[in-house]
Amino acid sequence: MTNHTPKQTIIVAITGASGSAYGLHLIRRLAELDIRQRILLSDAARVVLKQEADLELPEKPDACALALAKHLGIPREGLHCYGVKDWFSPAASGSAGIRHMVIIPCSMGTLARIAMGASDNLIERAADVILKERRQLILVPRETPLSSIHLENMLKLSHMGTHIIPAMPGFYHRPESLDELIHFMVDRVIDQLSCDNPEARRWGN
Numbered sequence: 001m002t003n004h005t006p007k008q009t010i011i012v013a014i015t016g017a018s019g020s021a022y023g024l025h026l027i028r029r030l031a032e033l034d035i036r037q038r039i040l041l042s043d044a045a046r047v048v049l050k051q052e053a054d055l056e057l058p059e060k061p062d063a064c065a066l067a068l069a070k071h072l073g074i075p076r077e078g079l080h081c082y083g084v085k086d087w088f089s090p091a092a093s094g095s096a097g098i099r100h101m102v103i104i105p106c107s108m109g110t111l112a113r114i115a116m117g118a119s120d121n122l123i124e125r126a127a128d129v130i131l132k133e134r135r136q137l138i139l140v141p142r143e144t145p146l147s148s149i150h151l152e153n154m155l156k157l158s159h160m161g162t163h164i165i166p167a168m169p170g171f172y173h174r175p176e177s178l179d180e181l182i183h184f185m186v187d188r189v190i191d192q193l194s195c196d197n198p199e200a201r202r203w204g205n
Helices: 020-032 043-053 061-072 108-116 122-132 148-159 178-192
Strands: 009-014 036-041 079-082 100-106 136-141
Touching: 009 020, 009 122, 020 036, 020 043, 020 061, 020 100, 020 178, 036 043, 036 061, 036 122, 061 079, 100 108, 100 122, 108 122, 108 136, 108 148, 122 136, 136 148, 136 178
Parallel strands: 009 036, 009 100, 036 079, 100 136
Antiparallel strands: none
16 A cells, blocks of 8 residues: 655745634645645744634644644644744755745735845745745735835735735625635635636636
8 A cells, every 4th residue: 555645745834914714724725635735834823823713723843733634624644834943844945845835824024024035934934945946935915005115025026926916805706704705815826826726716607
């Protein structure tokens, strides 16, 4: 009997912006699509997860992954959590070969530090690696109103090839619940990752 290997690996980071439900739903969907995930959580993200989702995650990586899997009702296999100062994480080096990273939601502070090339924690370092290796970085900022500084930083990153997907759900599919709005945004992210996404609501369908 051979061991099952997930299709690919994606870094999923959650920062302290409001909208933690987006990040949680993406983790669930990617697990359902059989994708291995490297999960990075900022300290502020843990505070927001407790406030918005009543989810208090342990500090130890293995316990964190187990708690996430239990909360989301997904298999523990394929989920790997890392501390924000774990410089030995595969996410910290281009030689690991990880080709995709999503920061969802992405705070404006994190976005600004990535735009400046700062690497003070593992999230920023992982994003810097993705950019220097010319791989796929997706940011899902959640802030309003946007200042000129926010817009300039997003434009700078866009010029570098970063995909900017603001948390701006559409209404043309006539959502009847908050979950449907969350699904809409996560589907847009999954589409950019070029993953099979048969559950996505499409225009005209």
